[in-house]
Amino acid sequence: MLAHQHPSITTIIRLAALAATLALSLSIIAKAEASTPTLTGFARMAAPLIAHLNGQSPQQEQEPERREPPPVIDPASGVVFSVFGGSVFSGASAFQTGATFAYFFGPKASIGFEVEGNLTIGPGGRVTQFMGSLVMQTGARTSKFVPYIALGGGLLRASTGFPQDKTDALAALGITLQPTTESAPFLQFGGGLRYYLKPKLAFRIDGRLAQVALDLEGVSFGDSLFAMSRVAGMISWDF
């Protein structure tokens, strides 16, 4: 069963968009980390006092502070709730919607965990997913942009739902589709960007790549993998 194989334009665009998102995330993380003061919160407030004790004038320490723009928003340790809609690009485009809860730790909130549940409505059925991610983001940000990367895994359940005329046509040929449902674990990796519209409200774009391990008999592990990718737009609330 051979074919003339060419990566389609849409596939190339999708992969390019995902790669660009991830690259942008990594780039912004690196720049933000490099430019972020290491002292935050109370530590930053104590800096003039420490300088005074070291014999330096508070005015001398305040000069550089005046030249830097103040942080727009302080990092948010705690819970972030997001709802989203997006598209899964495995096969035909399929609509995906869901919600996530994340919790970020530490004064810079650079590491967190996120759980997500989603539903994908495809042209041939539905897929529900539950997954968890370790999220690394820029903490102590000095802009409204918070890029992040995520890595995790989860479990999905897929069920076919072909239109009745297709099911009837297959039945006329003596073909009954089996199985009609399956569950499978997956690993996923991705990244994205939050843009804070308000101190507690952000727009978020998220891209993920996943490898699903289907339960197939008689094939190698590599051949049992099924790739999924998605891009979603989210609204996030910080608590």
Added chain:
Amino acid sequence: MRRSFPSILLLLMVLPACGTPSEFRPLPAALGDLRGVALGFEGLRPLDGGALYSAFLSLDNGDIVRLGGFNVNDAGRPIDPQGDVIDRFSGSENLFSSVSLVVAVEPLGVVGETPGPAVIMQGPFIDGIASLSVPAPLFVAAAAGSYRVFTPTDGPGTNEGSGAWAISVGGEGTMTLPPLNNLYLYEHFMVIDGMPITMGRFVADDVADFANPWSGPLEAPAFPGEDFLENDPSGFGFPANLSGAQLLVTLEPILNDSELPFQLVILQGTLPAGVSGGEVIELTNVSANFPIGTAIIY
């Protein structure tokens, strides 16, 4: 940690090339990654002599996907060389965006990268289902005609029951055939004692066919027809006795010049017993018996 990101990213970008299982699975199916095709036919004849049917899909991006070769059983289901029914032809890429399917006859049993010229069925997909039919010339169902039994190439009054021509006593054509498309030619055959013998290919009902290999020395009419007088091939005895013979007008693939009639018979008629010349053989349109089929992406 930064050093590991590019490698992880690269790994996950490369892994999608692992592909999709060829068997039916709910997850790819739900997401529209459909790589299987089911085929079923009515009236498509089993092939022999090593010939095969081949099936090809064309996608909306212009790609041509070869599904492979097959024969059919009496129930019209595709079968493999072992005779097992093929429920699912697998494509190497997503077939969700398939535009159409073509079935061709491969006389040598070799399936190439594109369909052979002997296309016998095709059809467009609508919501993943294609109704397949013969890409016959338009209005072929209205084809009609008759042949007159006589032998103009050996002079009058000689062996008059050994030839048949689509021309009236008045010298006018006696067949009404629609214009051909770019896939087929017309050909007519005489089936004598169960053995078909060609009378030649032709392109229209009012011009001579391409050859008169069995006719006599005199000039043949400028209309389709043949006298069975000379150069008799093995198994035949000329001048032929056409009593009870069957006359066929078929559609033949342009580039598949088989000695046997293609299975797309448009007109057929039977010569009476005791034929002696002068009889008019009315032909019946049997194009309604052309094969049909169904293809389903799943």
